[in-house]
Amino acid sequence: MSDAADELGRLLAPQPQAGLQTRSAQVDGVTDRGVNLRIGDELLLDIPCSQGYRNRAAGDWVAVTKSARPVVVWRLGDDPGEATEDEMREIAADTASDLQVVRAVTWGTSAPSGTGWQAGTTVYGRKNSAGKVELYLQLAAVTDPSPDVPLGRAPSPITVTANSSGSWRNGRPDDYAGNPMQGDWTGGGNRRGGWFYGSKIAAACAGKTVASMTASFTRARGSGVNGKRPMHLYLHDYTSEPSGQLNLGDGPEELLYLSVGARGTATLPASWRTALASGSARGLGIYASGRTDYAAFTGGQITIRFSP
Structure with a gap:
């Protein structure tokens, strides 16, 4: 074949596209x-x-x-720079709140009110309930008004993990289910699952004002269809796994829709966080009927955030 024919063949042949497609x-x-x-x-x-x-x-x-x-x-999508800056500022502020620094400096002509002050000649200091140092200066005369006491920061968030978890079927623990499950795939009876925390949730909330609670889960592989299915969440009042039926309380709430292998975080309703914080409810459960929402889940970590 001539050189001209070779060149024509190269020109007519499909050419790979350059660059990342x-x-x-x-x-x-x-x-x-x-x-x-x-x-x-x-x-x-x-x-x-x-x-x-x-x-x-x-x-x-x-x-x-x-x-x-x-x-x-x-x-x-949009440039994530602003969101990243806000996240970094939040992390920095939370980290700074854990350091031992002087939280407040105030002054006046009389002794400070409250308990825990240790007096020098004209300087008083104390450690408040959050473990932060406060100073008070007693002056003979005030020429510049004292600054206001800054608002206290909220306690750091706490994440509580389950002590155990499991599934129940036909009124008893289901030894064939490795993770908490909901629904019925084979006709053997609807499954229900639960996560058990002992008294750790109420203990973490004691003496604090709860602002929010979130629960994180992952949909396990190998159960049900691959597409998104709702997680039917309930409360329960058990500190540990029951030997008989797992009875469920308030619910269901469909707070998460997950495809197989996906993880997500749900914000619990205000009434639920109140019940969990007070100890009138102790943990979370799942239940569904039939094949439609048959699924298994892992995780169950509950993150508690507080107000100042």
Whole structure:
């Protein structure tokens, strides 16, 4: 074949596209291996992500490579700089609150009120209930008004993990279920699951004002359909696993919808956090009927945030 024919063949042959080729997809859920992606009616499970894709969340629009083994390379959307700055300031403020610093300096012509002050000649100091040092200066005459006492910071959040968990079926513990489960796949009876914390939740809240409680869960693989299913959450009043039926209290609340392998965090209703903080409820459970919402879940960590 002539050189001219070779050149014509090269020109007519399909040419590979240069550069990284991507397409857009929406994150259906975040997993411990990556993310589940929704592309049209198709659900792709556990797609790995580049380290550049941070703060992953369901609902994100992302760029994913067109290849036999797709990878999420970045998120599409607004510049995250402002959100990152706010997060860093919150972390810095929370860290500073744990340090031993002078919380307040005030003065006046009379001795300070309250208990715990240790007097020098004209300087008083004490450690408040949060463990922070306070100073008070007693002056002969006030030429500049004393600054106001700054508002105290809220106690640091506390995360409580379950002591144990399990599933119940037909009024007794289900030894065949490795994780808390809801629903019935085979017709053997509806399952219900529970997480048990002893008295740790109420103890963590004692003497504090609870602002919010969130609970984190992961939908276990190998149970039910792959697509999103609601988690039917209930309260219960057990400190440990019962030997008979697990009776459930308030509920259900459908606070999370998770695809298989995905993790999520639900904010508990105000009435639930009140019950858990007071000890009138002790833990969380799940229950569903039939195949539609059959699923298993792990996790159960409860994060408690407080007000000043």
